[in-house]
Amino acid sequence: MATEYFLRMGDGQKIFMTKEDILADIESGCADAADLGDIPTLSEDEMDHMLDIITAPGRIVGVEPGLEVPVTHDIGAIRIDGDQGNSGVGIPASRLVGSMVHERAFGADTMELGHIDYSFKPVKPVISQECQTMESCQQNMVIPMLYGAMPNMGLYYTPDGPFENPGDLMKAFKISEAQDSIQHAGDHGIRDMVWIMQKLQKVGSDGVNFDTIGAAGDGDVYASLNAIEQLRKEFPNMYINAGMAGELVLGMHGDLEYDGTRLAGLWPHEQVLLAEKAGANTFGPVCNTNTSKTTAWNLGRSVTFTKAAVKASNIPCHADMGMGVGGIPMLETPPIDAVTRASKAIVEIAGVDGI
Amino acid sequence: MGKRWGICLSASAPTTLSIFYKSLWDCHRIVFKGGFKTTNEELFKTLSDAVVSCKKDNVIAAVEKAKGQAPAVELIDNGLAAGMNEVGVLFERGKLFLPHVMMAADAMSAGVEMLQDELATGEGASTKLGVIVNGTVEGDVHDIGKAIVSTMLQAAGFEVHDIGRDVPVQNFIDKIKETNADMVGLSALMTTTLQGQKEVIELLKENGMRDSIKVMVGGAPATDAWAKKCGADCYAENASEAVAKAKELLL
Numbered sequence: 031m032a033t034e035y036f037l038r039m040g041d042g043q044k045i046f047m048t049k050e051d052i053l054a055d056i057e058s059g060c061a062d063a064a065d066l067g068d069i070p071t072l073s074e075d076e077m078d079h080m081l082d083i084i085t086a087p088g089r090i091v092g093v094e095p096g097l098e099v100p101v102t103h104d105i106g107a108i109r110i111d112g113d114q115g116n117s118g119v120g121i122p123a124s125r126l127v128g129s130m131v132h133e134r135a136f137g138a139d140t141m142e143l144g145h146i147d148y149s150f151k152p153v154k155p156v157i158s159q160e161c162q163t164m165e166s167c168q169q170n171m172v173i174p175m176l177y178g179a180m181p182n183m184g185l186y187y188t189p190d191g192p193f194e195n196p197g198d199l200m201k202a203f204k205i206s207e208a209q210d211s212i213q214h215a216g217d218h219g220i221r222d223m224v225w226i227m228q229k230l231q232k233v234g235s236d237g238v239n240f241d242t243i244g245a246a247g248d249g250d251v252y253a254s255l256n257a258i259e260q261l262r263k264e265f266p267n268m269y270i271n272a273g274m275a276g277e278l279v280l281g282m283h284g285d286l287e288y289d290g291t292r293l294a295g296l297w298p299h300e301q302v303l304l305a306e307k308a309g310a311n312t313f314g315p316v317c318n319t320n321t322s323k324t325t326a327w328n329l330g331r332s333v334t335f336t337k338a339a340v341k342a343s344n345i346p347c348h349a350d351m352g353m354g355v356g357g358i359p360m361l362e363t364p365p366i367d368a369v370t371r372a373s374k375a376i377v378e379i380a381g382v383d384g385i
Numbered sequence: 386m387g388k389r390w391g392i393c394l395s396a397s398a399p400t401t402l403s404i405f406y407k408s409l410w411d412c413h414r415i416v417f418k419g420g421f422k423t424t425n426e427e428l429f430k431t432l433s434d435a436v437v438s439c440k441k442d443n444v445i446a447a448v449e450k451a452k453g454q455a456p457a458v459e460l461i462d463n464g465l466a467a468g469m470n471e472v473g474v475l476f477e478r479g480k481l482f483l484p485h486v487m488m489a490a491d492a493m494s495a496g497v498e499m500l501q502d503e504l505a506t507g508e509g510a511s512t513k514l515g516v517i518v519n520g521t522v523e524g525d526v527h528d529i530g531k532a533i534v535s536t537m538l539q540a541a542g543f544e545v546h547d548i549g550r551d552v553p554v555q556n557f558i559d560k561i562k563e564t565n566a567d568m569v570g571l572s573a574l575m576t577t578t579l580q581g582q583k584e585v586i587e588l589l590k591e592n593g594m595r596d597s598i599k600v601m602v603g604g605a606p607a608t609d610a611w612a613k614k615c616g617a618d619c620y621a622e623n624a625s626e627a628v629a630k631a632k633e634l635l636l
Contacts, residue, residue, distance in 0.1 A: 041608030066478060184528065197532030201539065201547065203491050205484045247483075280533075281482020295479035321608040322622055360608055362576050 035085040038368050040321035040328050042359040052326045053081050059323070059330025066278075067297040069338035072330070076379050080333065083375050084326055090370040093377050100384040102348070104178055104241055104273075105144035106132045107167075126166050133173050139384075142178035142239045143167055149182035150223045151191070157226060161233045168234040174269060177230045178239035181223065181254045183246040186215035193218070196249075196282060212249035212283040219253035224260050227268075237269025237311070244301075245275035247282030248293040251301075255288045255308040262309025272305035273314030273350050274298070277335050298339035306345050312384065315339040316350045321360045325368050329357035329375055336380040348384035349376050425455055429464040436468025436493050437475070439485045444492040448499045457503035465493045469540055476537075477625045483533065490540035514542040515635040518560045519570035521550035522581030527574035527604070530624075534570060534603065537624040538631060557585045558592055567635050568599040570627065571617070576606045583615040590616075599634045603627060 034046035047055070056077050064071035072080070083091060093099075103109070107125040112118010123131070125143060132138040143164050145153050153160055160177070167175045187195040193215045199208035227238050238261065243254040258270055279301065281294025288304050296304070298315040305313045317332035336356075340347045354360035357372040376382050428451050435447035444465070451460050472489045475481040481489075519535045521527055528550045535547040548560050550572075561569055569589075571582040582602045589595040600617040612620035618634060621627035 039610075041610045043610055187528075190526065195528065195532075197528055197536075200483060200487050201532065201536055203487055205487055209484065278479045281479070281484070284482035284484040294482045297479070320622060321610075322620075354605060360606065362606075 036367075037084055038325045038359050038365065040319045040323050040325065040359055042361040042365060042368075045324065047324070047326070049081065049085060052084055052324075053077065055324050055326035056080050056084075056330040059327035059332075060334045062327075063277075063317075063331040063334035063338075067299065067335060067338060069297070069299060069334065072334055072337070072379065076333075077330070079379060080326075080329060080375050083371050083378075084329070086371070089367050091374050092370065093374050097377055099377055099382065100139035100348070101137070102140040102142065102384070103132055103136075103138050104142055104239065105148055106138065106141060107143050108146060125163055126170060129167050129175065130171060133171050138173065140174040140176065140236075141167075141171070142176040143235075144178045148179055148241070149185055150179045150219070150226055151182065151185045153179060153226050154222060157229050160226075161229055164230055164235050165233040168236075174236040176237045176239045176269060176271065177227065177235050178241050179226075180242045180245060181219055181240060181250050181257075182242070183212070183215050183219055183250045183253060186218055187211065191215065191218075209283050209285065212247070213252075213286070216249045216253040216256075216286070219250075220256045220260065223253070223257040224264075227257075227261055228264070231265055231268060235268075237271070239271040239273060240310075241273045241314075242275035243272055244279045247280040248286045249283050250275070251279050251293045251296075251304075252283075252286045252288060255293075255304055258305070258308040258310055269312075270310045271312045271314060271348065272308070272310040273348075274301060274316040277315075277317045298335050299342040302339045302343040302345070302347065306343065310345060312346045312348045313339070313343060314348050314350045315382075316355050317357070319354045319356070319358060319360055321354075325357060325359060325372070329372055332357035332372070333375050333380045336376055336382060340381045340383075346383035349380070349382040351376060351385050425459070425463075428454055429460070429467060432460060432464025432496070433468035433471060436465055436489050436496070437471050439472070439481070439488040439492060441488070441492040441495050444496040445499065448496040452500065452503070457500040460500060461497055465496050466542065469493050469542075473537060473541070473625045473628060477623070483536065486536060486540055490536070493540070513544045515567040515631070516544045516546070516564050517568045517570060517631065518546045518548060518557065518564060518566045519572070520548040520552040520557060520560075521572040521574070521604075522578055522585065523551055523553050524581060525573050525575055525578035525604075526551050527572070530574065530604065531570070531572035533624045534572070534621070534627045537628050538570075541628045541632070543631060543635075554581070554584050554588050558588055558594070561589075561594065561598060566598060568601060568631060570601045570603065573602075573604040573607060579604070579606050579611065582607070582611075582617065586616045601627065601630060601634075 032048040060071045107128040109118050110121050110123040110128040129141045193211045196208035196211045240254050244251045279296045284294050286293050302313045315336045317335045319328045358364045432447045435443040521531045535545045539545040546564050573579045601619050602612050602617040603621045609620045619630045621630045
C-alpha cells in the first residue's frame with residue numbers, strides 16, 4: 031500500500047492522500063488558475079516544491095532562513111479580546127493593548143487599528159474615538175500603525191444606506207437603475223473613505239489598509255481606487271495597502287472603469303496594475319479557498335494566481351493569508367499545519383514580499 | 386422545417402410517394418445540410434448564441450425563425466436554456482457580468498413567452514423547474530451573494546421567492562407554506578449566524594415539513610461538512626453551483 035500523507039480539505043477536514051494524488055490535485059489547481067486568468071501555470075519544479083511542502087513531516091513548517099517576509103495582522107487589535115462576536119481569545123484587553131501584544135510578543139512587523147464593525151461607513155459617527163485610540167497607539171508603539179477597514183459598498187444600499195439596493199433592482203430587470211445606484215454609492219463611498227482618513231492622518235496614522243476591496247463587486251473597486259488616488263494626492267507620504275476580497279472582481283455594475291480599464295472581470299495580475307496606478311504602496315492579492323477541494327488544489331490555484339500578480343507588479347505584494355483565503359481552509363481558527371504550509375509556499379514559490 | 390414536413394407527410398399520408406418525398410428530403414438534408422440532427426443542432430446553436438449575446442432583439446428574431454421547426458420544449462431546453470447555461474459559465478469565468486446575466490435572462494424570458502402557446506398544447510408541455518424560497522438567516526444582514534444566487538436560479542427557470550436578509554426563522558416556514566416551495570436556500574456570511582441555518586432546519590422538522598422540501602445552504606463560512614452536520618441536503622459554493630445543485634435535487 032502506498033504511503034499516504036496528511037492534508038486537509040478546504041473546509042478543514044483531515045484527509046490522507048498519496049503523493050501522486052496530491053501532485054495531481056496541485057496540477058489541477060494550477061491549471062484552473064492558468065485557464066481562468068490566462069496566465070502561466072507553475073513549472074514542474076515549483077509543483078514538486080509545493081508537494082514537498084505539503085508532505086513535509088512536521089506539524090508546522092517555515093521558510094528557509096533569509097526568506098523571511100514582513101507580516102501584519104488585520105484587525106489584530108481586537109483579536110486578543112474578541113468579545114463582540116468576532117474570533118478572539120477572550121482575554122480582556124483594549125485595542126491598544128491588543129496592538130502592543132502583536133508588536134512586542136507576536137512579532138508583527140506592522141499593525142492596523144480597526145473598529146468592530148470593520149467597515150468605513152460605521153466609523154463616521156465614532157471618528158473621534160478612532161482618532162483618540164490611533165493617537166494612543168502611535169504614542170506607545172514603534173511599528174507602522176495603519177487604520178484598516180472594508181470599503182463595503184453593501185452598507186450604502188437600502189435598508190442600510192440611502193441608495194436603492196442594486197440586487198433588488200437587478201431582480202426586477204431595472205438594470206440601468208441598478209447601475210446608477212452602484213455608481214452613486216461608489217461616489218458616496220469615496221467621500222467617506224477620504225474624509226475618515228483625513229481625520230486619522232491628522233492624529234499621526236501611518237496610513238490605511240483598504241481591506242477586502244471588491245467584496246461588493248466592481249463598485250467597491252471603483253470607490254477604493256478613486257479614494258486611494260485622492261488620498262495619495264493629499265498625503266504623498268502616507269502608506270496605502272490595497273487588499274482585495276477575491277481573485278476575481280465581480281461585475282455587479284459591469285461597465286465601471288478606472289483610468290480606462292473595465293474593473294469587472296479583473297484577475298489579480300490585472301488588479302495590481304490599477305492599484306499601483308491609483309497610488310497604493312502595497313497590494314494584497316487574494317485567492318478564495320474552495321471548501322470542496324483539497325488544500326493541495328487550493329494552494330496550487332492560489333500560488334499560481336499570486337505568482338502572476340507578483341510578476342506583473344512594480345509594488346510589493348503582501349498576500350492575504352487566513353481563514354478561507356490563500357489556500358488556507360475555511361475555519362474560524364485555521365489549523366496551523368495548513369497555515370504554515372500555505373504561507374511557506376506563497377513566499378517561496380509565488381515570491382510575495384509580505385503577508 | 387424539413388424534419389417537420391417529412392413527419393407530416395408520412396404521418397398523414399403514409400404512401401409510397403410520401404416515403405419517397407421524405408427520403409428525397411432526407412438525402413437533400415444529409416448532402417447539403419448534414420442531416421436532420423445537424424440542422425437541429427444549428428437551430429439550437431442559433432438560439433443559444435442569441436441568448437449569449439444578451440440582446441432581446443436577437444433572441445426574438447431567433448425564436449421567430451425557429452418556431453415550428455422543432456418542438457417548443459426542445460427549442461427551450463436545447464437552445465435558450467443551453468444559452469443561459471453558457472451565460473452562467475461565462476459569468477463564473479469573469480467574461481460576463483451580472484447585468485449581462487439579467488439581460489440574457491430577460492431576453493430568454495421573452496423567447497419563452499413567444500413559445501408559450503405551443504408549450505401549452507405541444508408535446509412535453511412544461512412548467513417552471515421548481516419553486517425556491519431564498520433568504521439570509523436572522524441576524525445576518527449580508528445580501529449581495531444571496532441576491533446573485535436568486536438571480537441565477539431565476540434565470541435558470543426556477544420560480545424564486547427572495548425573502549431578503551436578516552429573515553426571522555418563522556418567516557422561512559410561512560413563505561414555504563405560502564408558495565408550496567420545493568426547496569429553501571439559506572444564506573449566512575458570518576460564523577456567528579451560521580447556526581441560523583440549522584435553526585430553520587429544526588423548525589422545518591418540528592412543523593413536519595422537512596421531508597417535503599430540499600434545503601440548500603451557502604455563504605462564506607458554510608461548507609459541505611457543515612451542510613451534512615446541520616442536516617441540509619446540499620451546500621453550494623457559488624451561484625453557478627447553486628443552480629446545478631438545485632437542478633440535481635429537483636429535476
